[in-house]
Amino acid sequence: MPRTRSIFNCLLSCLLIAVPSLATANVTVDGVVRDSSGNILKSASVTLKSGSFSVSIRTDPDGRFSFADVPQTEGTIDVAAQGFRAVHQSWQGDGNVAVHLEIVLHPGPAKEVMTVSAARIGVPLSDTPGSTILFSAADVTAIPALRIDDVLRQVPGFSLFRRSGSRTANASAQGVSLRGLGGSAASRALVMLDGIPLVDPFGGWVYWDRIPRVALSSVEVFRGGSSNLYGSSALGGVVQFLTPEPNAPAFTLETSYGNENTPDLSLWTGSRLGRWDYSLATEMFRTDGYILVPDSVRGSVDTPANSKDVTVYARVGHELGNNGRIFARGNFYTESRNNGTQLQTNDTRIGEGALGVDKQFSNNDSLMVRLYGDVESYNQTFTAVAPGRNSETLTDLQHVPEQVVGAAGQWVHPVGGSHTLLGGADFSEVIGASNEILLTGPNRNRNGGGRQRTLGFFGEDIFRHAKWTVILAARVDDWRNFNGSLVTVPLAGSPAKTTYPSRTDVALSPRLSVLWAVNEHVSLTGSVYRAFRAPTLNELYRTFRVGNVLTFNNAGLSAERLTGAEAGVNLSGWNGRLSMRDTFFWSDIVDPVANVTLSTTPTLITRQKLNLGRTRSRGVELDGAVRVNRDIQILAGYSYTAATVVSYPGTPGSIDLVGLDVAQVPRNVFTWQARYWNPSRVFVSVAGRFVGQQFDDDQNQLPLARFYTMDLEIGRSITPHFEVFGAVENVFNQRYQVARTPVTNLGPPILFRIGLRLSYPAR
Numbered sequence: 001m002p003r004t005r006s007i008f009n010c011l012l013s014c015l016l017i018a019v020p021s022l023a024t025a026n027v028t029v030d031g032v033v034r035d036s037s038g039n040i041l042k043s044a045s046v047t048l049k050s051g052s053f054s055v056s057i058r059t060d061p062d063g064r065f066s067f068a069d070v071p072q073t074e075g076t077i078d079v080a081a082q083g084f085r086a087v088h089q090s091w092q093g094d095g096n097v098a099v100h101l102e103i104v105l106h107p108g109p110a111k112e113v114m115t116v117s118a119a120r121i122g123v124p125l126s127d128t129p130g131s132t133i134l135f136s137a138a139d140v141t142a143i144p145a146l147r148i149d150d151v152l153r154q155v156p157g158f159s160l161f162r163r164s165g166s167r168t169a170n171a172s173a174q175g176v177s178l179r180g181l182g183g184s185a186a187s188r189a190l191v192m193l194d195g196i197p198l199v200d201p202f203g204g205w206v207y208w209d210r211i212p213r214v215a216l217s218s219v220e221v222f223r224g225g226s227s228n229l230y231g232s233s234a235l236g237g238v239v240q241f242l243t244p245e246p247n248a249p250a251f252t253l254e255t256s257y258g259n260e261n262t263p264d265l266s267l268w269t270g271s272r273l274g275r276w277d278y279s280l281a282t283e284m285f286r287t288d289g290y291i292l293v294p295d296s297v298r299g300s301v302d303t304p305a306n307s308k309d310v311t312v313y314a315r316v317g318h319e320l321g322n323n324g325r326i327f328a329r330g331n332f333y334t335e336s337r338n339n340g341t342q343l344q345t346n347d348t349r350i351g352e353g354a355l356g357v358d359k360q361f362s363n364n365d366s367l368m369v370r371l372y373g374d375v376e377s378y379n380q381t382f383t384a385v386a387p388g389r390n391s392e393t394l395t396d397l398q399h400v401p402e403q404v405v406g407a408a409g410q411w412v413h414p415v416g417g418s419h420t421l422l423g424g425a426d427f428s429e430v431i432g433a434s435n436e437i438l439l440t441g442p443n444r445n446r447n448g449g450g451r452q453r454t455l456g457f458f459g460e461d462i463f464r465h466a467k468w469t470v471i472l473a474a475r476v477d478d479w480r481n482f483n484g485s486l487v488t489v490p491l492a493g494s495p496a497k498t499t500y501p502s503r504t505d506v507a508l509s510p511r512l513s514v515l516w517a518v519n520e521h522v523s524l525t526g527s528v529y530r531a532f533r534a535p536t537l538n539e540l541y542r543t544f545r546v547g548n549v550l551t552f553n554n555a556g557l558s559a560e561r562l563t564g565a566e567a568g569v570n571l572s573g574w575n576g577r578l579s580m581r582d583t584f585f586w587s588d589i590v591d592p593v594a595n596v597t598l599s600t601t602p603t604l605i606t607r608q609k610l611n612l613g614r615t616r617s618r619g620v621e622l623d624g625a626v627r628v629n630r631d632i633q634i635l636a637g638y639s640y641t642a643a644t645v646v647s648y649p650g651t652p653g654s655i656d657l658v659g660l661d662v663a664q665v666p667r668n669v670f671t672w673q674a675r676y677w678n679p680s681r682v683f684v685s686v687a688g689r690f691v692g693q694q695f696d697d698d699q700n701q702l703p704l705a706r707f708y709t710m711d712l713e714i715g716r717s718i719t720p721h722f723e724v725f726g727a728v729e730n731v732f733n734q735r736y737q738v739a740r741t742p743v744t745n746l747g748p749p750i751l752f753r754i755g756l757r758l759s760y761p762a763r
Contacts, residue, residue: 027073027093030066031101033059033081040247041081041105043323043360050075058360061275061319063247079103082114082122117192117220117240119462119471120229121366121412121422127469129515129525131568131583131621133637135219142675142685144711144727146256146264146753148216149174149208152239153689155221156621156639156669161185162696163664163704163738166208167748168289168305170339170346171378172544175205178223178236179585180617180641180665181562184595185544186536188560190226190234193241194329196354196372199233201404202432203378203538207348209309210333214252215268215281217244223621224585225531225564227509228473231426231456235533235562235589245317245325246270246277249760256727256755260304262287264753275319282312292340292745294735299389301341309335324359340745341392346380366412368424373405382545384440387603389743395440396545402432402537410458422460422473429453434542443490448541448553450484450500454534467517474510479534484541484555500540500555507532507559523570525583531562535593539609549741551595552608558591560611577627586618588646594663596698597655605742607698613647615662636672641665660700668692668706679717683725687711696740707736707747723757 033044040063047056050072059065073093080086084105093099114122118130125132133155143151149166152158161173161184175187182188186204190197199206219241226234244250249271257263263286270279289306291298310333317327336347352374360366382396410424433449458475484500511529518524535557543552564587571580591611599606619641626634643662650656661667669692675685688710696702710732715725729751739745 026068027070028066028068028098029070029075029077029091029093029101030064030098031103032063033065033079033103033105034063035084035105041084042247044079044081044105047078048075049077058322060322061247061272061277077101077103079105081105115220115222116242117222117226117238119422119460119473120410120424121420121462123462126517126523126570126572127464127515129469129471129513130527131223131566131581131585131623133221133223133623135221137214137217138677140213140216140219141254141757142677142683142713143673144685144687144713145729146258146727146751147208148211148213148219148241149176149206150729151213152219152221154635154637154671154673154687156623156637156671157223157641158221158239159664159666161205161664162745163691163694163736163747165748166307167287168292168307168337170337170380171200171207171335171348172203172205172538174208175203176239177664178221179587179621179639180619180643180662181236181587181589182592182594182615182643182662182664184593184664186533186539186593187233188235188533189237189239190230191239191241194243195240195356195368195408196370197233197406197428198241200376200402201374201428201430202376202400202402202536203542204233204536207333207335207350209283209285209335210311210313210331210350211241212266212268212281212283212311212313214254214266215243215279215313216241218242223583224527224566225509225511225529225562225587227477227507227531227533227562228475228511228529229458229460231458231475231477231509232454232479232507232532232534232559235531235560243279243281243315244270246272246279248272251758251760253758254755256725256753258287258751258753260288260290260751262751262753264755277317277319279315280313282310284310289338290749293389293743294746297389297743299385301343301385301389301392303338303340303342305338305340307335307337309333320357320359323361324357326357327355329354329356341383341385343383343392343394344381346378348376348378350374350376364414367409368412369407369409371407374403376400376402378402380544384603385548393440395438397437397439398544399435400432400542401435402430404428404430418463418465420462422462423458425455425457427453427455430537432537432541434538436543443488445489446486446543447489448484448486448543450481450537450541452479452481452534452537454479469515469517471511471513474508477507477509477532477534478504479507480504481537481540486541486555505534505559507534507561521572525568525570526566528565529563531564533560533562535559535609539593548603548743549605549607552606554609557593557609558611560592561590563588563590574626578625580622580624582623583621584619585621587616589615589617592662594698596657605697612645612657613649614645615643616646617641617643617662617665631678632674632676634672634674636670638668638670640668642667655699657698660698661695663695663698663700666692666694666706679715679723682714682716685713691736702740702742704737704740707734709734709736721758721760723759724755725757726752726754728752 223237255265266283268281286308289304315329331352333350354372357369378400383392406428408426456477460473463470482502513527566585568583596610643665648657670690673687713727733750
């Protein structure tokens with residue numbers, strides 16, 4: 001009996017000891033995560049630890065998180081989100097009520113800013129072994145230029161064909177180039193909007209006006225061959241525009257009116273309804289423009305080059321659980337232009353649709369899928385201008401219909417704590433034609449066109465260990481040109497049809513990039529890579545004329561293939577307020593496509609798209625930023641680029657191009673910007689750009705002189721939601737040369753505007 005009583009007393013004591021523990025079981029910890037402006041942050045990573053208990057989740061679409069059955073009444077919580085400083089804090093409860101936490105994340109320093117273009121997934125800018133420039137929405141606003149392509153001219157090495165801009169230039173002059181790879185109608189850099197190509201699939205140029213400025217959350221410019229992940233067109237790098245996903249009701253409007261009768265309106269709005277989100281954006285622009293040619297050669301045919309355009313962009317998204325999203329988007333764009341004479345015009349209409357899925361899984365794997373397609377119609381008139389420029393004759397009415405469908409998918413899989421593996425594929429097919437009514441010469445019609453199909457597979461391994469980041473990636477592309485033909489209908493007689501043989505080619509594009517963080521202030525980078533660009537249907541099948549320059553197509557063009565290397569150093573200091581990125585680059589292009597001069601007369605320059613033997617581009621890029629304090633920033637960039645022809649097969653009797661500069665590539669470009677940005681008092685931004693001499697032609701007979709321009713913006717907030725501003729472009733009215741066709745064309749005169757901005761919530 002005493003033994004039984006002892007056992008009972010022991011059990012009772014154990015039970016009494018255990019009661020407090022049982023009473024504190026099943027604690028609930030919940031809360032919400034917001035940024036410093038009060039906006040909720042969805043998909044933020046939240047990790048709760050309590051003794052040996054540890055669990056991680058992500059915030060839901062309302063920014064909330066909840067942990068049930070936490071075994072103890074105290075512990076720690078860690079919260080992190082892309083672009084924000086991580087938060088670590090302790091929590092404690094009494095076991096009777098839920099522990100509620102309000103977490104506020106503040107923006108991270110520059111080294112924590114993420115970029116997605118360099119590796120197709122989010123990588124901290126400080127870990128990117130390449131030359132990357134980032135513009136936030138605030139940066140775009142602080143640059144005085146009105147059009148987005150003029151904003152990007154603050155990046156040394158970024159250029160469009162013939163120094164022209166989207167404000168007045170023909171669409172076919174808006175192909176983008178980086179790092180001195182040469183300008184032409186076709187872009188030598190890939191331009192994307194939220195991961196979907198924005199480059200015209202037929203011609204390779206870019207309709208920059210499709211992107212409402214106020215709809216941008218950021219812009220990324222990654223310089224250097226990127227075919228290892230993106231395939232054709234990414235020969236010189238990637239330009240990517242990113243738009244926000246609304247977490248709460250938001251609204252931004254910017255409108256202005258300027259000289260040359262130039263009104264502009266840019267609007268974005270979005271919100272969230274439960275698991276649904278939506279956004280709508282539009283931009284409307286028009287200008288009476290200016291006369292392109294100098295007074296000394298101007299004739300009665302010369303009229304202002306002007307333009308008007310409208311773009312409408314809509315997107316609807318739906319959350320898939322807590323870690324996924326599906327969305328659909330649509331875009332309609334229309335523009336019309338007068339190209340500087342009474343009879344030279346062009347117009348474009350584009351309709352685009354896209355579907356996308358983003359899904360993150362519990363093991364940190366992620367899936368991305370994109371489907372897209374667009375239909376486009378492009379029309380242009382061509383003329384011959386008589387000597388003296390007092391009369392012109394219509395020579396060609398051209399209609400270019402095109403269609404494209406595409407798809408892309410990628411899977412990301414972390415392995416251990418050091419490797420991140422990425423694999424994927426993409427596909428596109430383009431159908432396009434050039435249908436011409438010929439008004440001079442022996443022929444009545446000329447109709448050419450074809451199809452191009454591309455399939456690519458890519459893979460990447462991002463390895464991080466201690467102070468090293470190594471990125472190894474490779475891609476294989478298979479593309480096929482088929483159904484190519486040219487039908488010429490003479491004024492008299494039977495039509496003549498030429499059927500071009502189908503052509504198939506394969507390209508392997510590897511890239512190895514290494515970053516070594518010497519210490520927290522210095523890192524060294526290096527990359528070697530190969531890249532390619534397949535000729536566009538425009539280059540293969542479309543003949544065109546700009547002014548008195550006639551350029552023939554060439555159905556026999558081969559792909560451009562680039563071999564490149566670069567090395568750089570990244571520096572930071574002054575508590576993160578000083579940053580510099582300096583890069584030396586070298587690249588060789590085999591079979592570059594160029595507009596080669598065949599003949600020259602006083603009234604006509606005749607050229608053809610031809611493969612040169614080899615060109616070489618080498619130089620250095622220097623980018624720096626000083627953030628004196630929260631309100632004052634100074635930024636500058638410089639690029640020196642020596643781009644020359646190193647081999648040229650030529651034809652008997654033709655001019656030898658070896659040793660000449662590649663057309664449209666200046667050797668020196670310098671940009672700078674200084675700004676004081678305190679809207680409650682005043683905001684002021686001053687930007688300057690110097691561009692050295694370049695040549696408008698392959699034979700280096702038509703030099704374009706160097707120039708320097710400055711822009712200014714000034715304004716202030718009237719209320720937290722309302723700003724007024726004034727901006728001036730080309731403050732000193734420098735009439736610099738943009739083209740010689742062979743008549744000199746000039747850039748814009750001084751341009752000024754006044755405007756207002758409305759935003760909710762306040763910026």
